[in-house]
Amino acid sequence: MPEGSLARRYAKAFLEITTRAGVVDPVGKDLLQLAEIFEQSRELRVALENPAIDRASRKAVLAEVLRRQGANPETRRLVEVLVDRDRLGVLRQIAQAYGSLADERAGRVRAEVISAERLDEARLGQIQRALERVTGKRVVIEHGEDPALLAGVVSRIGSWVYDGSLRSQMAQLRDTLLAE
Amino acid sequence: VKGDLGRSWSWAAALFWGALLPGAAWAAGGGHHEDVNWTELGFAFFNFAVFVGGLVFLLRKPLREFLSHRRATLEENIQEGARLRTEAEAELNELKARLSNLDRERDEIFARYREEGELERARILKRAQETAEAMRREIRHRLEQEARSLRRELLKTAVDSALRNAEEILRAELTAQDRVRLADDYIEKLKTLSRPTVHS
Secondary structure: OOHHHHHHHHHHHHHHHHHHHOOHHHHHHHHHHHHHHHHHOHHHHHHHHOOOOOHHHHHHHHHHHHHHHOOOHHHHHHHHHHHHOOOHHHHHHHHHHHHHHHHHHHOEEEEEEEEOOOOOHHHHHHHHHHHHHHHOOEEEEEEEEOHHHOOOEEEEEOOEEEEOOHHHHHHHHHHHHHHO | OHHHHHHHHHHHHHHHHHHHHHHHHHHHHHOOOOOOOHHHHHHHHHHHHHHHHHHHHHHHHHHHHHHHHHHHHHHHHHHHHHHHHHHHHHHHHHHHHHHHHHHHHHHHHHHHHHHHHHHHHHHHHHHHHHHHHHHHHHHHHHHHHHHHHHHHHHHHHHHHHHHHHHHHHHHHHOOHHHHHHHHHHHHHHHHOOOHHHOOO
16 A cells, blocks of 8 residues: 555544544644654664564653653554554654644645744735635645845745745846847 | 483484494405495384484383473572672672772761760769869768767866866855855745646
8 A cells, every 4th residue: 555545544533533523733742743753763663663572672762752742642643553553654744744734634734934034923924814814725834944045035835835035036137138 | 310321322322233233244244345235224224213212212201201300400509609699799788888888887886986085074074063063062961960979078178177167266256145145045046936836
């Protein structure tokens, strides 16, 4: 079965559980954080995916990580299911699919807003409202910084991009000059 | 004809000996008498006449046939000779004519060769000119392409260099106020976007 389809099935099942428990967003956040830790720590990956280590030990390691992360108890239960079924390798895809499904169900979209330097909350709020007006949905802003942009802002929702960076303006200028 | 003639000659020989033997017998018997014996002379003439008559009788038909055949053969030979002579004369005339035309033919051949040579020279020259023209066109085309490519490369280098410089200047001189102003411009433009442009 393709990983995308598999991840979506797990994400859907997890979402049903977290919806009933009323912890949709905290679990989503926990899953993304755990996926991040999992990708960054090679030792953790080796320990949790090593079949030579018994499941009880692996679960104990995972429980400790989640405790330090301050994760929701529901998150621990769901991740233990992945350990039982040896599906920790697709944790990132599950977390992303879970986030998309949760957003879809809540009628919201995630917007990635990148600027050369960090924007203040007021401006992020203005961007959020402008994007909500454009999309007709509730927008959750995920703000990031990229000095390569020089100045200006780039907003991305799914495959849609609205690029107002100085970098892209210079690229457009280059294309125009070379096209002549 | 030859068989008939042979037989006739055999008969003639028999007649000859038949006619001569009585005369010989007479000469042997008393030929030395000086008085002419007219009876014997008449008998000899008679014998001779019989011999001649027999000869004429026997040789008439085969001789006529032989002579007729001989004449036909001779006529054929004469005709053949005449024909051969006519042919030889015609050939001789033709050779004479050719000999007399030899100079003219030689001149014609030379003229033809010269003409063909001129045509070939013209063809080669034309082909060489066409090839040279094609090469000139190809070289011009390549040079133009090369020049375009170089111009483009030069422009690209100049533009990239200018943009790098511009970027360095911007990095050095952009102030926090500039960045805020650019972010505000972006927000204002975002506010003017129409709804259907976004597909999440």
